[in-house]
Amino acid sequence: MNKKEITCIVCPIGCKILVKTDGNNCEILDGNKCNQGISYAKSEALNPCRVITSSIFVKNGSWPLVSVKTTKPVPKEKIFKVLDEIKKAQIKAPVETGQILIKNVANTKIDIIATKSIKSQ
Amino acid sequence: MIQQNVDVAVIGAGPAGLAAAVSARKNGAKRVLILDRNNWRGGILPQCIHDGFGVEETGKSMTGPEYANMYVKMAEKQKIEFMLETMVLDLNKKLEITAVNKNGLHKIKAKSIVLAMGCREKTRWSIMIPGDRPSGIFTAGVAQTFINLYNILPGKNIVLLGSGDVGLIMARRLKFEGANVQGVVEILPFPSGLPRNVVQCLDDFDIPIYLNHTVTRIEGRQRLKSVTIAQVDENKDIIPGSERKIKCDTLLLSLGLIPENELPKNIGINLDEKTGGPIINQLYETNIPGVFACGNCLQVYDTVDALSKGASLAGKNAVKKIEKKEKEIEVRPGKNVRYVLPQKITQSGLVHFTLRVTKPDQSVNLKIKADKKEIFKKKQRWVNPANMMELDFELSDELFKSAKTMEVFLDE
């Protein structure tokens, strides 16, 4: 079992919560001031995930980039694989908000969608 | 000169202007016109491609462009008119706006005006960083504009000064784009952005943060070559011998925002030194009858949710007939409160207070007193200058008639 310090992000106090984990189970040792912190710390210790936002190159659009995001948080260790695919992608205008631009990015089963609309030039 | 008459003229199509305009229409304004100097709507939001917007308001965490789009769609549904790529040149006390765009000069006569011009970023000279004046120094927002809107990368070896949310977000953004982010320099003993951003922008990527440090010199005659950082003591004085040089080609400054109020200075608007924005009453009306203010030009907000709330109130009140004020209660910031809005109360009813504390604290009471009497008390688990506080308070007729001043403060 490893001891880890997790900074809680639920509220601006940012308690440093000490947990003990073996990767499958997680026990709170100390540091939280509320219960929301407990569930956050556990999930962050066992399976930290992040929503990734970035941009994809647009051909023939009124702007050269469309901002994008993952539809759900992806496992933290996949962040740079996801970004790689985003960087390589190129799409043609027009693009609509919510349009799926990459399906199942980096084998996460999560999609990349456009977060703004870009008209054709 | 192209002339037109409108009911409510809103200056700025950012989130504040959009929310105010939508609210004005919902509350009965017939013709609402928004003027904006850019050729897009949403103000700064289209370049804020990260998420975290609208959580409180909608329950969903949206990106900046998505949040802007939500309000643009509402505005279009409400048949709000837009004049884009239009610069307001002048205002007068008769509520006439002079503006210019590619079609010529315009004179817009409005029954009421909502100021929603937003803010500008503090520059290197606001803290007078000495040294050379090379290229490669950007405010964080301008770097964000180039990376996210124009597909242009400013540099590859980055140092950031200021650990507010904008700086933290940009640290991650540059890391995502393959830059070498050397670190974030922060003069305070703690990061000034949200813990969420410290974790997800710095800790996740092992980007160091140098607390109690500042940039003391910039080096590089043509393009930035390095910065010197040094530690400061409790009085923010440099500790001699603590200097160290960091080689870099880009310095991003995230030093804070200044509400943009040059335009209304022409009509004699009263500004609050502490907020940088107009002095308002609880209707969000300034000292100029019929001129309302909201958004970042009123005060620098931390969340767009709180901003939209205030802007909606401003828009709603902008539709009402301008009534003569019978009296004005002065609202003052008290112990550990840096500023409180509104600074004046001109009628009974709902007052939406927004305030910032001077120092962080835990387990304190937020209190209001009218003259010498305590009329409100609410326990706060924590307070922090970086987190604006909101409070809805119902002021009774009786209290409004009797009180001369009110004070908002923190106490044990």
Add this chain to the structure above:
Amino acid sequence: MKNFHVAIIGGGVIGSAIAWELSKYNLNIAVFEMGSDVCSGTSKANSGVIHSGINSASGSLKAKFCVEGNKLLRPLSDQLGFSINWTGKYVIAKNQNEEKELNKLIKVGKENNVPGLKILDGKELKKKEPKVPCHSALWVPNAGVMLPYEFTIVLAENAAINDTKFFLDTKVIDIKKEKDVFKIMTTKGNFSSNIVINAAGLNCRKIHSMLEKPDFKIYPCRGEYLILDKNYGNLINSMIYPVPPKELGVLGVHITPTVEGNILLGPSAEFVDDADDKKTTKDMMKLLLMEAKEIIPSIQNNSVIAAYSGTRCKLASPEEGGWADYKIYESKQNPGFISLAGIESPGLTAAPAIAKHIANMVSKKISFKPKNNFKTKKISKRFIDLKQGEQQKLIGKDKRWGRIICRCEHITEAEVINALSNPLGAKTLSAVKYRCRAGMGRCQGGFCTQHIIRIMEQEFKLKPEDIKLKSQESYLFLGRNREVKH
């Protein structure tokens, strides 16, 4: 190898004034400038003050050219359209002791034929300058302010439209005299010229030594400045100078209202080893603000919107007293080589007079006739300063006059495009800034930079990696974000 009649080395105010003066005649003229635009050195980073002549020792070239130049500037500004604000100057004395210094200045002034000098007491000054408390003051009416970069650029561009060839980003590497002709080796090729004029400012000694051993040394002296927000512009009407200080460590900060409505604090005067050392320092910036607040208590800390510094070329070391007269002479060893050294204050004021003097010297070596097709391109008024009717007309002709790019100073897209279309071919961000003012406001380019870059890309086909701030090495961007191969 291209041959010129006159080759001017240095595109500062002196080089540009000489080029303009000579461009009136049927001469082939070249200007070699190592910066990416004219006005890259001392000419850019000074106070922009038009001096009356009271500061220069009587009988000196400084005094002579200052008083002559001062007279020439008014008709010149009418002709070329650059702005002058004849603010006048008050030299203020804090006490009876300092008033003695004012009397000394009057004496020098009279010797130099400076008109209109008179002393006012504190009460009289209060009526003119309510925000400046003092014991007494010397009123110098014949002084004013201009924008040194506007002046230099209009001279250079007018020379250019009259066939002067400007070689920017061109460093002179060596000069050799072969019979009657000078061979000039530069980073952009080799040229020859009958006459070479050394107006290279801080590099004047370097250039001079290419031909012969200089009989002078140069001592670079750095001056730092602070620029205050326009909102403070109404604190003073005229320039306010304290009496020149005697104590060490006291600057005697000058407070100068600019043509644009800002206030300038400075300069400092620090001898530096490296002529290129133009950094701003914490100590000086603090001192400038502190001394300014002593003279004008209404100045606030947060009034500073920018700081800059420049180096001027002094010919005397601090031990020698730091004052020496201009050296302007034709070499006896290399006839046709005219050198100008140590052109520091009042160089800006003196420039038109020096130019006439040089033209006179050139006329003794080459005979020339005035051109009959000499063109003048006056600086046009800014959009925001025009009457509404004129503004409408412009927008009707070209919609780009209706798009405002610089929010703080209200500069239009058309003005930015005109700035980038300059006849010198300068296309840096600074070239835009110094011609149309975009980026000089309180947000310091926070809003306009993205639009200027967009215009550079779309209208002038510049690639992001080719866009520079000032010099060729001062790139702004790495390049495109997507499609960039890392």
